Amino acid sequence: MKAPQTPLNITLYSKARLSRDARFDGLFFLGVKTTGIFCRPICPARAPKESNVTYYSTALDAVQAGLRPCLRCRPESAPGSPAWHGVQTTLIRAVKLIDQGEWRAQSLPQFAARLGVSDRYLRKLFQQHLGISPLKYANFRRVLFAKQLLQQTGLQIADIAHMAGFGSTRRFNAVFAELLKVTPQQIRGVQKKERVANNRLSVLLSYRPPYDWQGVRDFYRTRQITGLELVTDSSYSRSFSYQKGYGVFKASHLPEKNSFRVELNMTRPEHALAIIQRIRSLLDLDADAVAITTQLGNNPALAALNSTGIRLPGLWSSFEAGVRAILGQQVSVKAAHKLVSRLVGALGKTLPAATGGNDVPNLVFPEPAAVAGSNLEFLAMPNKRRQALRLLAEHILQNGEDSVSGVGLQVDAAYKDWLVIPGIGPWTVQYTAFRRGHPDVFLAGDLGVKNALKKLAMKDENQPAVDADTVSPWGSYATLLLWQSLAADVSDNA
Secondary structure (H helix, E strand, C coil), X not given: CCXXXXXXXXXXXXXXXXXXXXHHECCEEEEECCCCEEECCCCCCCCCCHHHEEEECXXXXXHHCCCEECCCCCHHHCCCCCCCCCCCHXXXXXXHHHHCCCCCCCCHHXXXXXXCCCHHHHHHHHHHHCCCCHHHHXXXXXXXXXXXXXXXXXXXXXXXXXXXXXXXXHHHHHHHHHHHCCCHHHHHCCCCCECCCCCEEEEEEECCCXXXXXXXXXXXXXXXXXXXXXXXXXXXXXXXXXXXXXXXXXEEEEHHHCEEEEEEEECCHHHHHHHHHHHHHHCCCCCCHHHHHHHHHCCCCCCCCCCCCCCCCCCCCHHHHHHHHHHCCCCCHHHHHHHHHHHHHHHCEECCCCCCECCECCEECCCHHHHHCCCCCCCCCCHHHHHXXXXXXXXXXXXXXXXXXXXXXXXXXXXXXXXXXXXXCHHHHHHHHHHCCCCCCCCCCCHHHHHHHHHHHHHCCCCCCCCHXXXXXXXXXXXXXXXXXXXXXXXXXX
């Protein structure tokens, strides 16, 4: 039996859908009894009567109720929501892995083993909390991604089936029709068809406003590594590696659409779902900015700082985040930037001309094997820190790039194996988790945070302390907000 849901705020949701309030996009969906479809609260279609509307907390709930996704507002394109908070930790980890496209070419027992449980126990968790099997949930996520590609691109259905993670077009067609009550051919209609051109893909990724693009852009720009990243006034581009493949993406901000246009070029398009989800994470597109700003604003010491639309600028992998953290130990942002630039220039792999180019990033962040095999003498820093880099690289080579243990766990538990590496302490793993999008990392020991808190205390000595407990569960956003306050002071004094 499916676990009972948290009661929906019908009055609030009714007002949100009638006003098409984009701040609620993805936080709930509405089903229309007279048409048998379900929509986002921002759907441009004529608003149905309240008596004909049923509200759902997730798109999955709407699909399980037998409803079809709207072809106008495209529910599959809605920002994600923290729908699984408060349920069993293993389920959270499993759902996130599936949502991120990480379950591919594995049997259910193999996938369950990644989570440290049996396949029988995993099936029980999904049935108890979601009312479906793990495989059916995975297929649900895959067909929603496929629907997005069907409506946003002109790719052939066979190519889309491959990108979405299905072994055959026949299987894809059957699962798609079973879950969404409509066929891929009906979704596509008379849209122009085209084959994947040089493995390029262009999709629109939505977010819930407000979104502080200037804050994200400036954070990336300050730390931009030539060849690896490119930041402009309206876009962020970078190269990446994933599952022995490589690629480049450009995310262009479209504030009038509350979204980013992402142009993606990759050598292994079968991993498109996982790569796009990782780009969503890099830009923190699924954050509930209103909830974060409200809670940070309730803290007297932080209330005067502008947290509107604050987002966490992420990094591609835990290895890259860990390396940047080690290179940033006890040095300024400028000094750390210089060290990272030297490392990428010396050990980064050059992309093929068809993937990169003169006007786009063409260097991939160094692989663990390259770091482990180098003496790193070109890095001007203590030898202990060089050794920490090599040991971290060797650990990643032995245990995998991004361990599943980091999903849904506290920072110390997620990176417990890192803490035994000489030269890696609490600040390093906390910064790593912060740059990988963990929402609740308050870097109390960071020099910048300490300086920002001192300035706040100078303005009002009677303000209560700011610590990990008072800013939880948004400690990472509080950390970023304090850093931004220092940057604002520098700008004001310039």
